[in-house]
Amino acid sequence: MSQGTVSEVPVAGVAERTRPGPGDRLRDGLERSWRPVALLAACLAAWWAVTAAELVKPYLVPSPGRTLDVFAEKWDYIWQHTWVTTYETLLGFALAVAFGVLAAVVMVYSSTVEKTLYPILLFAQVIPKIAIAPLFVVWLGFGMTPKVFVAVLISFFPVVIAMVTGLKAVDPEMLELSATMGAGSLATFLKIRFPASLPYLFSGLKVAVTLAVTGAVVGEFVGANEGLGYVILQANGNLDTPMLFAGLLVMSAIGVVLFVLVELAEALLIPWHASRRGSAVTTTY
Missing domain, CATH: 1.20.5 (Single alpha-helices involved in coiled-coils or other helix-helix interfaces)
Structure with missing residues (x-):
């Protein structure tokens, strides 16, 4: 050779x-x-x-053709309210990610904060959001703020839990090696802890982004004059089941599209994780 x-x-x-x-x-x-x-x-x-x-009676379950006719006849109306819900969802999701990641980092680096904050987060998560959403309307008014707040509250918990799990799942030998090489806390976090936590974080983001849609619509159910939640309530009150089904389909489509976008971001930002799942090397035993 x-x-x-x-x-x-x-x-x-x-x-x-x-x-x-x-x-x-x-x-x-x-x-x-x-x-x-x-x-x-x-x-x-x-x-x-x-x-x-x-x-079944048409006023109970409309035909697919009648539902499509509603889209064609009232597209501008549906699109206007779809954009409102989408904006509330994206804003609530972004805030939940920012505060969730920050809270997770603080909890991981401070056991006192974790022991104090974790029970409160769990308590807030188990409370039905539809039960406390009217309080946000009373406190914050009928604008967009209470809807965004509900979206943040309902999608915050998955982000925190996933990020905390990811930050704690780092191989201890990697942390010891980093300390041996003289790396500080910030360098260790940026080079080791945060990259290793990304697969866990994206798992939480996929759950959180769909919950953010639910949170925005729940906020609109309680008090709103725009958004898909408002459309669904109006259609339900008027027994307009084609419009009701149209609103539900659009709401589901928003959740699916946002979920796919998070998956695409995962594939772009952590391709090493995707390639490992693709099993470039496999055992044959």
């Missing part, structure tokens, strides 16, 4: 895989997505069949 040549010695029980290319990723994406798409198509077909056979 000439100098500079690296010999590739196979290891017993280990099969090496090449990293997937763009084509492989596309095929993998299609492989993972066709099942939920097929299930969604089956649900739509069942919905259409039930309404076409008139098994």
